Amino acid sequence: MASKAIAIVAGVGPGTGASVARKFAAAYPVVLLARNPDNYESLVQEINKSGGKAIGISTDVSSPDSLKEAFGKIEQEYKGASVAAAIFNASGRFVRKPLLEMSVEDFGAGWEVSCKGAFLFSQQVLPLLLKNVDDTNSKYPPTLIFTGATASIKANALMSGFASAKFAMRALSTSIAKEFAPKGVHVAHAIIDGVIDIPRTKDWLKDMPPEAKIAADDIAESYWNLHTQSRRAFTNEIDIRPMLEKW
Amino acid sequence: MASKAIAIVAGVGPGTGASVARKFAAAYPVVLLARNPDNYESLVQEINKSGGKAIGISTDVSSPDSLKEAFGKIEQEYKGASVAAAIFNASGRFVRKPLLEMSVEDFGAGWEVSCKGAFLFSQQVLPLLLKNVDDTNSKYPPTLIFTGATASIKANALMSGFASAKFAMRALSTSIAKEFAPKGVHVAHAIIDGVIDIPRTKDWLKDMPPEAKIAADDIAESYWNLHTQSRRAFTNEIDIRPMLEKW
Amino acid sequence: MASKAIAIVAGVGPGTGASVARKFAAAYPVVLLARNPDNYESLVQEINKSGGKAIGISTDVSSPDSLKEAFGKIEQEYKGASVAAAIFNASGRFVRKPLLEMSVEDFGAGWEVSCKGAFLFSQQVLPLLLKNVDDTNSKYPPTLIFTGATASIKANALMSGFASAKFAMRALSTSIAKEFAPKGVHVAHAIIDGVIDIPRTKDWLKDMPPEAKIAADDIAESYWNLHTQSRRAFTNEIDIRPMLEKW
Amino acid sequence: MASKAIAIVAGVGPGTGASVARKFAAAYPVVLLARNPDNYESLVQEINKSGGKAIGISTDVSSPDSLKEAFGKIEQEYKGASVAAAIFNASGRFVRKPLLEMSVEDFGAGWEVSCKGAFLFSQQVLPLLLKNVDDTNSKYPPTLIFTGATASIKANALMSGFASAKFAMRALSTSIAKEFAPKGVHVAHAIIDGVIDIPRTKDWLKDMPPEAKIAADDIAESYWNLHTQSRRAFTNEIDIRPMLEKW
Known part of the structure; x- marks a missing residue:
């Protein structure tokens, strides 16, 4: 019997999320999570038309209930499926403000999604990743990837909330990596250090x-290359930047 | 006219907080914040008896309202005072648990106090630290110190919530340091790497x-040594460990 | 006209060096550098027999003259060739000793190869990597990879010389990455954090x-995956560890 | 019998070295090491005139023989003395050059002094620091401090040699700290992140x-504050920067 593994991408927008979804859709049925269906609908169609299989689920990753509901739908749709790859790509609202002008909501916006959301998503998806460990038809170790940013390792002025959340998510990623690697799950954190080329940044x-x-x-x-790494060579952190980035 | 500067210690218990309060009480009237008055009452008496001046205010640093109220009382008690030194020593509930057994509350406990609390406290205290910059009777640059831990730079398995919060607080500290140093406020983060000798750890x-x-x-x-540093030699991070610590 | 690009691996032994040589030999003629010809001779035969192309050159990477001679031979053998990939995998003698028992030679052994050697190798190979930038037949950005170790980011007791050298090589790698990325060369540093499975470590x-x-x-x-990254997504550092590594 | 402890400063020029010498001369007879006697002669006079005690010894810290000779002279001058504090402040020639224009000497200049020199100095001074551990008249734990720089943690383009050497010295400092803390010696590394105000930088x-x-x-x-720390609160690393530094 063939593997019934799927891939899940949390945080699908026109940038990294969409690209990751397309890439992993070549190997697995994919589930796309985003708060706003506008962010995944055309992509779901595109993948389904081009021979892949995709569904989208409107989800607020910062809400335990919303996530639980989403994973209920996933189980309905893909009964008994394990997860071969899960990518957490959601990011809290970016707020750049003097500390004294920042509201509690501004400050917590990053944490709610980037860290609490990442935690909640991990709790839902890890049992399914562990299930994949036992799937003898699975080609690669199940993989959980978190998308970080420059602010994951550098806390600049006016970026207190965003950087705090990103530092926090990096710690979460490492802690999970250490707990779940011995059980066969590959956890990695990517420091995206630079501007991603998407419609919003075209100017x-x-x-x-x-x-x-x-x-x-x-x-x-x-x-994808992280996902295909063997159990005898897990990379837990990479940085990614364009050729012309100053760092 | 003499300086009317005070010192504020948030998070007073039988360990670091009490020691810091005693030390700074030798130079400034001190305000002790803790949720539970048991944690500061005898210390307030001790300082007042031994020639210092101290008040305690029951405060939940994770609550904007509670903090606002506390700073209202401070203003009542020390009308027009500036803050020479503020130490944020509060720490969220320590939870050590497998990720899949951690509740959202467990996970968020660290963040609520260590990071959101640190943010809220900073917002209240920074205007008073800035006020101290202009106080020509002030001997040392006004100082804001955050107490971190091993988990501020090392995220171990089973420590996802605690480490996330401590990483986050470290980012917050750096961001504030960069924003407020040019305005004359000295911000520092201390990585306390080891067991502190307090009643609870005596065994x-x-x-x-x-x-x-x-x-x-x-x-x-x-x-105290951090506080006395000049504007021409700010230390923004120190680590502290006992002689026999393995690291 | 087809690309005349080659790959060079400095520091070929029975472990990483040999594996890297085999992998890159599938795409490029490879040059293997090692002090002791025993370390590359059978591998050169193996590659040449199996349809690849390889030469070995006995080289002491810590000697400017020896390296210059080696690159002279490379130019003779592959006239006008550019370098598509260069991997610096040489490592100084590993010395684990109390500081007071370490000789100057012990201490400097790491530096001579891991850092001075890496510098000298970089000086020889960078002009050839830059040449590859202009090669329109080249499929991937020319890549220079340095093999680091746990000691590249962690300096333990008794490891003063080895860790110093590895920290130094990491700095060298970053400095070169920043200087040459804008010119089109991809430089990466790999932190190999764990025991590599080779004959010497079989017990x-x-x-x-x-x-x-x-x-x-x-x-x-x-x-190889680092090598194939595009100019719009360079990774400058990865860590690699086995599933069961404690870290 | 009073303690016969001395302090030694390696790398005395018009900046940090001189200031450190003056500061520690208030507590201990000081020995000043510099290659060029011009760098310590007037300072030796100044200290001796103002009630302290100082000697200078022309020393090349990158030469084992020169250092051995210097410590021979120290033993002659202060028979049986232990060392209460040793500060390694020497720094290799600063070279800022494109990698391809850097000579082997340029590249190695940093290492020779900042790392090999630091190693050689540590080997000479550690036995005398250990001797101080047993001195019951000694007030503070014997202390060994290394002066680092921005380049100790940040490797910029054109700084390959300097940054490599500074990264290396930082590793050395940590390795020694871990080995000798359990024996009672306090080792610390200072990241001096900014321009020091000395005659050479006045413009x-x-x-x-x-x-x-x-x-x-x-x-x-x-x-000095590092030196006075107790065995139950060693700081192993501090950063130091001026109020207006961008970082």
Whole structure:
């Protein structure tokens, strides 16, 4: 019997999430989670038309109930499926403000999604990743990837909430990696250090060549390469930046 | 006219908080914040009897309202006072659990106090620290110190919530340091890497010499030394560990 | 005209070096550098027999003259060739000794190879990597990879010389990455955190499953994946550890 | 019988070294090491005149013989003395050059002094620091401090040699700290992140207020504070930067 493994991408927008979904859809049925269905609907169609299989579920990753409901739907749709790869790509609202002008909501916005959301998602998905460990038809170790940012390792002025949340998610990723690697789950954290080339950023770095921005498809490529690593060579952290990035 | 500067210690218990309070009470009237008055009452008496000046205010640092109320009382008690030193020493409930057994409350407990609390406290205290910058009678640059832990830089298995919160607080500290140093406020983060010698830990490392544990009074000494640094030599991070610590 | 690009592996032994050589030999003629020809001779034969192309050159990477001679031979053998990938895998003698028992030679052994050698090798190979940037037949950005170790980020007792050298090589790698990325060369540093499964370590971790050691072939796989990254998503550092590693 | 402890400063110039020497001369007879006697002669006179005790010894810290000779002279001058504090402040020649224009000497210049020199100095001084551990008249744990720089944790382009050496010295410091803390020696590393205000830098940052540069006397103050830390609260690393530093 063939493996019934699926891939789940939490946080699908027009950038990394979509590229990752397309890439993993070539190997697995994919589940796309995003709060706003606009963010996955056309992509679900695109994948289904081009021979892949995708569903989208409107989900608020910062809500335990919403996530539980989403995973209930996943179980309905893919009865008994294990998860071969899960990518947490959601990110809290980006707030850049002087500390004294930041509201509690501003400050907590990052944490709610990037850290609490990442925790809640991990709790839902880890049992399904563990299930994949036992699937003898599974080609690669089940993989959980968190998308971080420059702010995961660098806390600049005016970025207190965003950086706090990203530092926190990095700690979460490492803690999970250490707990679940011995059980066969590969956990990795990616520090995306640079501007991703998406519609929203098309006017940024306008006078620079394309190599000043990160291509989302190339992030997806790196995520796939993480997924295919063997149990005898897990990478737990990578950084990714474009050729022309100053760092 | 003499300086009317005070010091505030948030998170006073029988360990670091009490030692820091005693140390800074030698130079400034001190305000002690703790949720449970049991944690500061005898200390307030002790300081007042021995020639210092102290008040305690029951405060939940994770609550904006509670903190606002506390700072209202401070203003009543010390009208027009600036803050020479503020130490954030509160720490969220320590939870050590497998990820799949952790409740959302378990996970968020660290964040609520260590990071959101640190943020809320900073918002209240920074205007008073800035006020101290302008106080020509002030001897040292106003100082804001955050107490971190091993988990601020190392995220171990089963420690996902605690480490996330401590990583987050470290990011917060750095972000504030970068924003407020140019305005004259000295912000520092201390990585307390080891067991502090307090009543609760008296049976830990029992067969080891005293140098296996950190003395809270010696942490206070280091915090005082941070406070006395000049504007031309700010230390933004120190680690502290006992002689016999393995690291 | 087809690309005349080659790959060079410095530091070929029975572990990572050999695996990397085999992997890259599937795409490029490879040059193997090692002090002792025993370390590459059978591998050169193996590659040449199995349809690849390989030469070995006895080289002391810590000697400017020896390296210059080696690159002279490379130019003779592959006239006008550019370098598509260069892997610096040489490592100084490993010395674990109390500081007071360490000779200057012991201490400097790591530096001579891991850092000075890496520097000298980089100086020879970077012009050839830059040449590859201009090669329109080249499929991937030219890549320079340095093999680091746990000691690249963790300096333990008794490891002063080895850790100093590895920290130094990591700094060298980053400095070169920042200087040459804008010119089109991809530089990466790999932190190999664990015991590599080679003949010399076959009795280590004997009672553990194979997942307690790193497979050299899987390191090679990761290096290849680094090489194939696009200019819009360079990874400058990865860690690699086996599933059962404690970290 | 009173303690016969001395302090030794390696790398005395018009900046940090001189300030540290003055500061520690208030408590201990000091020995000043520098290659060029011009760097310590007037300072030796100044200290001796103002009630302290100082000698200078022309020493090349990168030469085992020169260092051995220096410590022979120290033993002659202060028979049976232990060392209460040793500060390694020497730094290799600063070279900022494109990698391909750097000579082997340029590249190695940093290492020779900052790392090999630090190693050689440590080997000479550690037995005397250990001797101080047993001195019951000694007030503070014997202390060995290494002066690092921004480049100790950040490797920029064109700084390959300097950063490599500083990263290496940081590893050395940590390794020694871990080995000798359990024996009672306090080892610390200081990341001096900014321009120090010395004659040579008087035209730098000219239009900025004094708080844009580090005061060498204030570094000395922080070093003294490190020295006075108890065995139950060792700091192994601090950073130091001026109020107006961007980081």
